Amino acid sequence: MQLLRNFATVGAFTAASRVLGFARDILVAALLGAGPVADAFFVAFKLPNLFRRLFAEGAFNSAFVPLFARVRAEEGEDGAEKFASSVLSWLLICLLVLTTLAELFTPYFILVMAPGFSADSKVELTTLFTRICFPYLAAMSLVAFLSGILNTLDRFAAAAFAPVLLNIVMISALLVAAFMELDAESAGFALSWGVFAAGIAQVVLLAVAVKRLGVRLTLPRPRPSKRLKRLLVLGLPGVAAGGITQINIVVGTIIASFWPAAVSHLYYADRLYQLPLGIVGIALGVALLPDLSRRLRNGDVGGALWTQNRAFEFALMLTLPAAAALIVVPLEIVVTLFERGAFDREAAALTAAAVSAYGFGLPAFVLIKVFSPAYFAREDTATPMIFAAISMVVNIxxxxxxxxxxxxxxxxxxxxAAATSLAGWVNASLLFVGLLRRGDFKPDPLLWTRALGIFAASLALMIVAVLIARELNGWFFNADLVSAAAALGLLVTGSAIIFALVCEFSGAIGVRDLVRVFRRR
Incomplete structure (x- = not known):
């Protein structure tokens, strides 16, 4: 199936990025810990990241891809190139203005993002880090634009590989800081410059990929047009609809800034549940939107429904076991990955509690990525925006x-973290019910059969994971890193085997189905 092959491509590179991201965060935890410098960097990095995910990923994935696909179908490659070039010209102007304003008024942005910082000296340090990191927004917005072109043309590898560069560059900056034995504040500066350099590297990578496809982009004089107006009409609601999870996380950061180290604990917990969310949710969302847009444009409504059902069950198969593990054995995971250097057992316990709370919401976060493209592919971004606003109120x-x-x-x-999970379920439920009422999604019998089997397998995984963790307690908490890593490996392996066996015998997705997908890649 084309959808699963595209998902496998995006998911594989996303998995590589997340693994490297864990390596990066292990180094960050060791060098910055969970104190004021870490809080300052995480807020500084979150600010451009927020704008990137809202105005770049959310808007372009929900609005640009369907429009670009339509123009290409109606006017051919030349028309599509002219449309994309016009969008690029306007995008560069907007990014220049936004970046300039952000650099000038950084302290005010920080007081909005982390009002609790006004009570101490973290504002000054956060301001310096943010001014270094913020041009990353411009770079990532261009990356999102170029990714939209590549994904529409069924070229997913380069865009999926781009985040790997971010982690490679940031890890390099941290290793240099560790080698030079820099203090936490100096390491924070090195890390901020690493973010800046990584943005440039990603733009260059995707620009080369687009050029190799023969897409010719120019910079014409910016002029308004009906299609650009349509992009704006679709894109603004897409900002809220496509980035609701990020909005909720930022709301959490604002509130957490009033308590010492709470921002850091949420950041590390967020990194853990972002691994399955990135591999499954983002990968499915990226692969699903072009597929649905193409099927609906060709009048293949039945094919679109079949694709949605398979995406739903595939998301459940890869998300429920991850959520189960995060809920029942969060401390074992956090201790193994982060407990070293400035990150002590107390920090691990506090982070693990947030990981468990996020775990309950993980399936919802992924299902949002599955349901939203069904609206976006029909050029409806207003309805998801309304649902997003409702869930935001719940979150706040x-x-x-x-x-x-x-x-x-x-x-x-x-x-x-618990409120963020609750808001995720509210949003996912509203999207699901909305699709059912409109007739844009109809669960088929195979979906229900497989969903029940996956749910049963996830319950079995929870039981086995708790038993394995109890038996290997000494390896996790009273031994060295090698023993803890070995224990975590055994826990993951044992739990995965039980999950796969129950899936196989219950009629859920079997191993043979997965092997078939990867053989066709």
Whole structure:
């Protein structure tokens, strides 16, 4: 199946990126810990990342891909190139203005993102880090634009590989900092410059990939047009609809800034659940949108429904076991990956509590990526925007209430993570019900059969994971890194075997189905 092959391509490179991202975060934890310097860098990095995911990924994935595909079908390659070039000209102007304003008014942006920082000296350090990192936004917006062109043309590898460069460059900066034995603040500066350099490297990579496909992009004089207006109309709602998870995470950062180290604990927890979310959710979302747009444009409604059903069950198969593990054995995972250097056992325990809370919301975050393309492919970004706004209200209210409730126990960040998960389920449920009511999604009998089998396999995994973790308790908590890593490997392997066996015998997706997909790549 073309969808699964595209998913496998994006997922494989995303997995490589996430593995390198873990290596990067292990180094960050060792060099920066979970203190004021780490808080300052995470907020500085989150600010351009937020704009990138909202205005670049959200807007372009939801609006640019369907429009570019339509222009290419109606006017051929020349018309598509003219449209893309016009978009590029306007994009560069907007990025120049936004970056200039951000550099001038950085302290004010920070007070919005982390108002709790105003009570201490972290604002100055965060301002310096942010001014170095923010041009990354411009670079990543161009990357999103170029990725949209490549994905529409069924070329997913280069765009999926681009994030790997980010981690390679940042790891290199951290290794240099460790080799030079820099203090935490100096290491933070080195890391910020690494972000800046990584953005340039990614743009160059995708620009070369687009050129090799024979797509000729120019910089014409920016002029308004009906198609650009349509892109704006679709793109603005797409900012909210496509980036709701990121909006909710930023809301959590704002609230967490009022408690010491809470921002850092949420960041490390976020990195853990972002691994399956990136590999499954983002990969499926990226591969699904062009596929649905193409089928609907050709009038293949039945094929579109079949694709959605298979994407749904594939998401469940890869997401539910990951969520189960994050819920029941978060401390074992956090201790193995992060506990070293400045990151101690207390920090690990506090981070693990947030990981478990995020785990409950992981399936919802992935399903949002599965359901949203069904709206976007029909050029409807307004409905997901409304649902996103509702879930945002739930997230803000829930974060404020739960953070205050758990603050006396020293766990305000866990309340924030739980509210984010709740908001994710609200958003996913609204999207699902909306599709059902419109007749744009109809679960078939095979989906229900496989979903029940996957759910049963996930329950079995939870039981086995807890038993294995209990038996290997000494390896995880009273031994060296090698023993802890070996224990985590055994836990993952044993749990995966049980999950696969139950899936096979219950009628859910079997091993043979997966092998067939990868053989056809």
């Amino acid at each position: 209210g829930g974060s404020l209430i739960l953070a205050r409730m758990l603050a006396p126990q020293g766990l305000p960040h866990v309340g924030i």
